[in-house]
Amino acid sequence: MNADEIIQLKKSLTKALESGKIVSVLELMNKLKDKVPSKEVLKRTEIGLIIGRQRTHPNPEVAKLAKEIVKKWKDAVNTIKPNDIPNGFTKSTVPESKAETAKSVTSKPSPKVNGKPRPPKRENTQDSVISSSSDTPTSISSEKQERNFDRDRPAYKSTNNSARDKCVKMLYDSMAFDSCADSDLILLRAITVEKTVFDQFGRQVVDKYRDKLRGLISNLRDKKNPGLRKRVVDGELQVQNFCTMSKEDMASEEKKARDNEIRQENLFKARGAGPAQAETDMFLCGKCRNRKCTYYQMQTRSADEPMTTFVTCTVCNNHWKDSSGDP
Known part of the structure; x- marks a missing residue:
């Protein structure tokens, strides 16, 4: 079962x-149970998280069905092939064997000279540098490198x-740099986005x-908005809709909530469009339960x-709004 099928079933x-x-839930989960996705597909689609919650x-x-699916997928993913580990070692024994080897080397008694222990042999400084430098590529390669079009x-x-090709590559880079999705899937999304915009402006x-x-690339590249990238790559957000969204629509949920708070605060601070504030005891504060309040009215709808x-x-300076129109 490929990633696209999993994504459709997930939606x-x-x-x-x-x-x-x-x-419908049982029917869809039974379809998922019949197929065992690969580890890469599970990681990319995150279908395991949804099934696990159930x-x-x-x-x-x-x-019960969710437990069966999770157990089946875990057993399949945790199956280790003998050829995956060299010299017949298991993952648990390889580190131990290295530790034991190092321990046996360091525990070997040093020879004595004239009844006194011989000082440890000093290694060649150049050899030490070469040895340490030889370890560097391994440590660097183990770090997760940022993906892009040229690397994938x-x-x-x-x-x-050339201009269209460059835009496709930039779209690919903006969606791939922190993604685990398949490169062909990301490329398909990048090509579709570019073609949609190209058609919008008369194919010129x-x-x-x-x-x-x-603007689209800038929003996709925003590290504070990973949800937008994921929705576009996974297909949860259709390309046609994405290409017509405003900058505000593409903002992260946190930014939308913050902007809404700012708008509400500005409404309370605005005084020019409404009458002066009046004191009243007709309202009950939900925070301190007092009725000493001031109010004003504005036409916001x-x-x-x-x-x-x-x-x-x-x-307590708590403020709220009432849409009934009655003070």
């Missing part, structure tokens, strides 16, 4: 769980337009085409809707 399963359709589902059938070298067919490489792609009342507690 359907999520919708079924949100709507509480137990029959082990505590209120429905006993769903919970996906099978890309040129558009015979104009300034508006470049500006649009520049359409003209046929009642005005919004903004209330501030004079005791």
Whole structure:
């Protein structure tokens, strides 16, 4: 089962769980049970996280099936092939054998000279440098390197337009640098995004085409918004919708919440569009339970809707709004 099939089943399963359709949930989970994804596919699609959460589902059938799937996938992933480990060692014995070898070397008694222990032989400084430098590539290669188009070298067919090809590569880099997804899948998304924008501007490489792609790449590349990259790569966010989203729509959930707080705060600070504040005891503060409040009203919705009342507690400075229109 490839990644695209898993992603489609994942989306359907999520919708079924949100709507509480137990029959559909069991049907989709049985489809997943019949196939065992590879470790790479499990890591890339994160389907294991969704199935794992269902082990505590209120429905006993769903919970039981989830446990069976998790056990089946764990057994399949944890199966170790003999050829994967050299010289017949297991993963647990390889580090121990190295430790024992080092211990036996260091514990060997040093020879004596004239009844006194001979000082340890000093290694050649140049040999030590060479030895330490030889370890450096291993430590560097073990670190996770940032992915990009040139490093992954996906099978890309040129558009015979250098500007378009460059945009595809930049889109690929913006989605791949911290992703575990397959390079072919990321390339497909990059090509689709570029082609969609290219079609939007009359199939011509104009300034508006470049500006649009520049904005999309900037938002995809934002390290504070990994959810946007993941949704585009996984296909949860359709490319057509992504290419028509505004910068505010593409913002992370944290930024949206922060911007909303700022807007609400600005509404409370605005005074010019409404009458002066008046004192009242008609409102009960939900924070300190006092009724010493001030309020003012503003028209924040359409003209046929009642005005919004903004209330501030004079005791604890808590403020809230009431949309009923009545003070």
